[in-house]
Amino acid sequence: MTSPTNKDFFQRVYNWVSQVPAGRVVTYGQIAAALGHPRGARLVGWAMRVCPDDVPWHRVINARGALSTRPLPGGFHLQRALLEDEGIQFESDGRIDLRIYRWSEQ
DNA sequence: CGAATGACCAAGC
């Protein structure tokens, strides 16, 4: 497409998130920066909001290591369950230690 | 086209 501002960015986000291995998490800003949008963390939020079922959206968290699943009712609990099932341990604050679980591309 | 919105982030109070 001659228009780069198409859903191609969304598709790229899904592809990028899909390559995240289990037991690892990534932040919105990290994804945006990896795709060429260092300030487009919100765009990733949009992409996640319309994310297809084949995308491990539960591995996407905010820069504070906490879950941001706001629109999904009970999604918070679901995401935490999925992450714990992958071997990720939550802190007392309900947050994740990004120092350990934050995954970087290659 | 302009204004409002959003699963964000960083800085300020």
Next chain:
DNA sequence: GGCTTGGCCATTC
């Protein structure tokens, strides 16, 4: 240490 403000960029009305 928790709440508020501004900025960022694409989508939607």
